[in-house]
Amino acid sequence: MRQLMEGSEAIAEASIAAGCRFFAGYPMTPFTELLESFAKKLPAVGGVCINAESELESIGMAWGALATGARAATGSTGQGIALMQESLSEITRAELPLVLFHMARGQSDYFQATRGGGHGDYRHLVFAPIDVTEATHLAQEAFDLADRWRNPVQIYGDYLLAHTAEAVEIEPLRFEALPPKDWAVDGSLGGSGRARNINPIGMEKGRKGIEPEPFWKRLQAKHDAMERALPRHEAEHTEDAELVVVAFGTLARFARYVVRALRREGRRVGYFRPVTLWPFPSDALREATGSARRVAVLEMNAGQMIDDVRLALLGSRPVVAIGGISSDSAGFGIGPLLDADNVRERVEGALAGREVAA
């Protein structure tokens, strides 16, 4: 049954449908309602939601819950996620399947989401949903893929996604069976000589010292495999497009709307959206821009995703920025750029070959 639900509540509902039984968080706009939803819903299904004393503890608690084999998540907004970076990189190396909900204040945390601010070599899958319905699907996939790859998955949302109410139906998705979590700690192997040690440095029981290099090389190979297997995108009207507009997340909804409208008017413009920000769908973007004379990047920041677009195209097409910093007075990322007429003006400018003042 379709119900009118705010994005935050719908995402919590979808996560619980996917088996999430542990959540810890610290309030922060626009993430707060996600914490509220988990606090309200998890106890009813035998789960646990802890109001952590800081984001450092939120992610620590999720780390412990994950180590027991439970499906667990945490989240925050960019500032809180910044505090979590040390744990995020270590959790990745400890190969724990964290799902991280990043309800960002706009799009200026693209670098944080895709490059991260933690130490060492690590990568995680990043989904950027365009709307609430897609978010309910990607949240469920996030739990499955995190377990499948034993690697954190981040959902990059924003104020618009968290606070927009849409009519959605939470359809539990079906996934292929996963291997048993024989790595999880339950205490049962104590004294057997085979007790487990979940750690990020290649430490093994009964062997003194650590061997990080082979361990980290194995992780690198896994991340390389993820980079090949997981890129995902959405594209429309790119076959004969002279200009392809690249946008991500909720802002892409404005870009898609404008491109469809311009197409109806016969303008040769296409639309491309990375659904995964890491791995960036570089091959698909090269293909989608085969006929394009220019590629326009619409993002609500000083220019971050544009680096990935340029890396994907390797100088084969001119790449122009048509977005820019855009914010409301509170800094929550609800800026004048979130407006179809504004976006249309920018896309038309790029079609005409004009430079756009950000």
Place this chain on the structure above:
Amino acid sequence: MSTRHEGLPANARQVGLEKPALQYGVDHDLCPGCGEPLALRCLLETIEELGCAQRAIGVIGIGCYTALTPLMDIDLVQALHGRAPSVATGVKRMRPEGLVVALQGDGDMVSEGLQEVLHTAARGEPLTCVLLNNGVFGETGGHMTATTVLGQRTKNSLDGRDAAYHGHPILIADLLAQLDGTAYAARASVHDAAGVARTKRMLRRALEVQLEGRGFSFVEILTMCPTGWFLPTAQGPEYLDRVLGSVHVVGELKREGRFVPTAQLAQGARAS
């Protein structure tokens, strides 16, 4: 490697030659005279004596003792420096039947992660936090921590810790003992055989409190670090007892709802 000592009384156990059931071996890479292997042994023996080997889960911080954890034949989760109590909280909430023990040093628990242990205690999480307190960052080579006592020389307090310049040491057991969520808090020391026996008694009480679901339990264990104190190995136990032990006074600070502050323990009013 331990060697057999001659001339011991007939009933004396030379524990260094005996391998506890939950330890892979007795050989380790820590410095001669270090108190941490002793403290670890006390913990593993207590877990075994309680019959909890198959339900114990350790959450380990970062310090010299981290190098000992491959010796521990119980399930482990390696946490970040300062973060073991929150990780242990997540473990315990999802495995309430587990015997969950977080192990941290003084730099880890009291310097880097002070708020973690305080909030875990305040929440009354039914798990046990164990602090190995030697008053220095041993792993980096003897630097000042939040528990370094006044006058103690470290590599970054070369003339001794000065209250006016470096601030005062934190008596972490006192902070924890006065929180309502804390059911048991005690301070032990492994500087001599009586101290080792008392350490095990305190660990046992703390773990029993957890098994009975009575709330948060805490044991601080003072350990020797002659390397980090720049002392000949053999002087470690005496220095520990005299210098650290006169500030971080051994005793039970919280038991059966009664809070006995360190100041009172120092006056000889011991709770045990």
